[in-house]
Amino acid sequence: MRKIDPFLSALICSVLLASFLPCKGNVTTVLEYVTDACIMVMFFMQGIKLERRAILENMRNWKLQGLVMACTFLMFPVLGLGLHAMLPGLLDSHTWLGILFLCCLPSTVQSSIALTSLANGNVAASICAATLSNIAGIFITPVLVSVVLHTQGVWSAQAVIDIAVQLLLPFVAGQLLQPLLHKWAHRNKKIISITDRSSILLVVYTAFSHAVVEGIWAHLSLKEMGALVLIDCSLLGLVLCITLVLGKALGFPSKDEVSLILCGSKKSLASGVPMANVLFPATTAGFVILPLILYHQIQLFVCTLIARHYHTKHSSDV
Structure with missing residues (x-):
């Protein structure tokens, strides 16, 4: 039986x-500055870790990428827009906002690669796919969010400045x-991973504190x-089924089919x-990150089962 992920x-x-203990007042202000700094460090480390060479070497498989x-x-x-159009009353507006934001995000890097390896894909x-997705996402996601949500507030002058300072420049x-730093990052990847995850936890705590003060649990019932x-x-x-059908329809080898399914269905927390x-x-x-947090756990569980299925299939083919 698989152990529960500590993260x-x-x-x-x-x-x-x-x-139960949301941050308030001056503590909130301090944490907002700290989380801004953590976000900058996270994207700086992503810049160090994501290798351009991996993209260039595999871009020849342009159909898959x-x-x-x-x-x-x-x-x-x-x-996401289709589900919202069919079931607008199933969730409140804030939660649908989170679902649509989730749909605009890039794929994961670590889990996509790890599960592809497990599946012998x-x-x-x-x-290449995960790296390209994350690099492109820094530019595409903010624009896509603005288009999908039909709001100018997301793509305002201040948002552009914040994205440039906190995400793009680092x-x-x-x-x-x-x-200069790639070898150092590789040697210290465990420390970097702990730092990244700690930063995510701090951002989640700060964001949820705001949501609790605004009454998120009063708005969101168990139903x-x-x-x-x-x-x-x-x-x-839906995405898993569509990517599976597309992979088979286009005649992808089984190993490429794995990459399409496991990279194309993920969203990066x-x-x-x-x-x-x-x-x-x-x-x-x-409010916005709650659907993403839940989706992150669901995708890990389901895609691990899929990876194990392909691992057994590929092992039996040898």
């Missing part, structure tokens, strides 16, 4: 702590310093939480939480 436990504890990008930044928003192609700096889980599961299920903190007001960010 999942810590994430749940952050939400519970914010629910293009399809993963289309699933991530086109199919997901279309499905095309690991090199997954590295990432570019990391990319420029990658030749609505169940509906949110249902929407997240439906979204993931590591990118989504800080982006929500930058793109949305503090009073809204906590």
Whole structure:
């Protein structure tokens, strides 16, 4: 039986702590400055870790790479808008905002690569797809959020400045310093991983504290939480089915099919939480990230089962 992910436990504890002991007053102001600094450090480290070489070496498989990008930044928003159009009253407006924001995010990096490896899939192609998705997401996601949500508030002059200062500039700096710091980052990847996860937990706590003060649990009943889980599961299920059908219809080898399914269906918590903190007001960010937190756990569980299925299949083919 698989052990519970410690990060999942810590994430749940952050939400519970914010629910019972939300930060207020001057503490909130201090934490907002700290979280801004943490977000900058996170994207600086992403710039160091994401290798351009991995993209260039695998761009020849343009059909697979293009399809993963289309699933991530086109199919997901279309499905999200479709579900919202069919079931507008199933969730309140804030929660639907979170679902649509989730649909605009890039794919994950670490879990996509790890699960592709577990499934004996095309690991090199997954590295390329996940890396390209995250680099593109820094530019595409804010614009896509503005288009999908039909609001100018998200793509305001202040939002552009915040994105440039907190996300883009640190990432570019990391990319420029990658030749000097990549080996150091590789040697200290466990420390960096702990730092990244701690930063995410702090951002989640701060954002949820705002949401609790604004009355998130008064707005969201157990029935609505169940509906949110249902929407997240439906979204993931639709994407998994579509990517499977597309992979077979286009005649992808089984290893490429794995990369398409596991990279095309994922959404990044590591990118989504800080982006929500930058793109949305503090009073809204906590509502927005709740669907992402739930989707993150559902995708890990379901995609691990899929990876194990492909692992057994590929092992029997040898």
